[in-house]
Amino acid sequence: MRHLLTAGVLALSFGTRELDGQNSALTPFGAAKAESILRHQLPCLGCHTLQNEGGRIGPDLTSVRERRSTAYIAAMIADPQRVVPGSAMPRMPMPEATRDLIVRFLDELPATAPAPDAAAPTPAAPAAAATDGSALYARWCASCHGAGGKGDGPNASFLPVKPAQHASRQAMEVRSDDALYDTIHGGGAIMNRSARMPAFGATLTDPEIRALIAHIRSLCNCRGPEWSRDGTR
Numbered sequence: 001m002r003h004l005l006t007a008g009v010l011a012l013s014f015g016t017r018e019l020d021g022q023n024s025a026l027t028p029f030g031a032a033k034a035e036s037i038l039r040h041q042l043p044c045l046g047c048h049t050l051q052n053e054g055g056r057i058g059p060d061l062t063s064v065r066e067r068r069s070t071a072y073i074a075a076m077i078a079d080p081q082r083v084v085p086g087s088a089m090p091r092m093p094m095p096e097a098t099r100d101l102i103v104r105f106l107d108e109l110p111a112t113a114p115a116p117d118a119a120a121p122t123p124a125a126p127a128a129a130a131t132d133g134s135a136l137y138a139r140w141c142a143s144c145h146g147a148g149g150k151g152d153g154p155n156a157s158f159l160p161v162k163p164a165q166h167a168s169r170q171a172m173e174v175r176s177d178d179a180l181y182d183t184i185h186g187g188g189a190i191m192n193r194s195a196r197m198p199a200f201g202a203t204l205t206d207p208e209i210r211a212l213i214a215h216i217r218s219l220c221n222c223r224g225p226e227w228s229r230d231g232t233r
């Protein structure tokens, strides 16, 4: 009895695998579904490696269960800025059922060797003033898009698609400010582009996104197509 109690207290205080015992393991179908969502619908692998595929901005997700409790993983996915203030990870709104599925999947992944050249996570850059587009860009975007917007950030080579070249006049003058806004706010997936481009709408404010668009316009030294300008910007 004493033993059981001690074990119970330990399990509570360390809380490593809270879901154990309450839920049975994911079915193979559930695991395949979670993996497909992670690889194709969410931006997670833009920044994280999963079984040797993916970006190197954040820690390898393959082995996250060895470092973090179920509760930590769930909290990080639900609201990264609350768990790690200043984190480079934006908050990604998703249905609760999807989040639960992803948490359980990560929590049950069998241990494997970490990716061979996994880089140390990039430390969060200092917070930028809301209207300083260049500082915001350096903080949130440069790891993939490159400091000068040439699509050549340190993380770019780990992505299946080259990040957009914001410094390219040819590429950017055919994009309206609204299209840029929608992609930054809603992510690549909603614009029928690579899902590895994260959505920042739940993390950055409207003035911050507008400052980023102004910065992209200064990088390409161009404006959007004539038809898209409403004269207010």
Ligand code: HEC
Binding pocket: 042, 043, 044, 045, 046, 047, 048, 057, 058, 059, 061, 064, 067, 068, 072, 073, 076, 077, 084, 086, 087, 088, 089, 090, 092, 102, 121, 122, 123, 124, 198
């Ligand atoms: C723009 C990059 C980015 C994206 C996109 C992203 N993350 Fe993260 N994530 C990070 C960084 C960076 C950290 C490390 C915390 C820190 O220091 O900022 C992190 C930490 C985590 C952690 C904790 C890992 C640990 O070992 O502490 C989990 C779990 C996690 N992310 C899951 C996800 C999932 C699931 C998704 C997709 C829904 C996702 N992340 C999308 C950058 C990202």
Ligand code: HEC
Binding pocket: 046, 047, 055, 137, 140, 141, 142, 143, 144, 145, 155, 159, 161, 162, 163, 164, 171, 175, 179, 180, 181, 183, 184, 188, 192, 193, 194, 195, 196, 197, 198, 200, 212
């Ligand atoms: C994890 C890597 C990553 C991060 C971080 C990232 N992006 Fe992207 N972004 C991409 C990729 C990859 C694409 C290309 C998608 C495609 O072409 O299918 C892209 C595309 C875009 C586009 C679409 C351009 C076009 O041609 O219409 C815009 C706009 C954009 N990113 C802005 C930003 C901004 C602003 C930030 C920072 C707030 C940012 N991105 C952060 C990876 C990233």
